[in-house]
Amino acid sequence: MQRKCPSITSKGEPCRGYVHPGKEYCPAHDPSRADARRRAASVAGRSRSGGEIHEVKAKLRKLADDVLAKKVDKGTGSVVSQILGVLLKAIEVELRERETTLKEREFTEIKLPEFSQLQAEVAELREFLDQQSSNERSRNSWAR
Numbered sequence: 001m002q003r004k005c006p007s008i009t010s011k012g013e014p015c016r017g018y019v020h021p022g023k024e025y026c027p028a029h030d031p032s033r034a035d036a037r038r039r040a041a042s043v044a045g046r047s048r049s050g051g052e053i054h055e056v057k058a059k060l061r062k063l064a065d066d067v068l069a070k071k072v073d074k075g076t077g078s079v080v081s082q083i084l085g086v087l088l089k090a091i092e093v094e095l096r097e098r099e100t101t102l103k104e105r106e107f108t109e110i111k112l113p114e115f116s117q118l119q120a121e122v123a124e125l126r127e128f129l130d131q132q133s134s135n136e137r138s139r140n141s142w143a144r
C-alpha cells in the first residue's frame, strides 16, 4: 500500500505526490531534500554581476561626460571605453555560465528526482496494464 504524502499543497488540498517506499513524504515535500531546493533557489537569487554591470555603466557614463567636458582626451576615452566594453562582455559570459550551472543543478537536484518519480509511476502503471491485459487474455481463452 502506497503511503500518502502528509503535506498540504498551496491550494490547501492534501498532497497527492508519489511517496517512495520507505519515505514519509513525496520528493517535493521531503525535508531531507529541502536543502537542495534552497541551494538552487539561493544560487538563482545571487546577482553580483548585476552590481558589476551597474558599475560599468556608471563608469561609461562618467567617461562620456569627462570626454565631452574635455577632462579626458578622446584617445584615452576611446581606449577606456573599449576596456569597459570587454569587461561588460566578460560579465555577460559569466552570467550565461551561471545560468547554465544553475540549470544543471536544478536538473540534478530537483528535476531528476521528479523524473525518476515519474518513471516509477509509469512503471507501476505499465505493470498494472500488463496485468489487466493478461487477465483479459486468460478470460478470453476461458471463454473459448
Ligand SMILES: [Zn+2]
Pocket: 005, 006, 007, 015, 016, 017, 025, 026, 027, 028, 029
Ligand atoms: Zn507532497
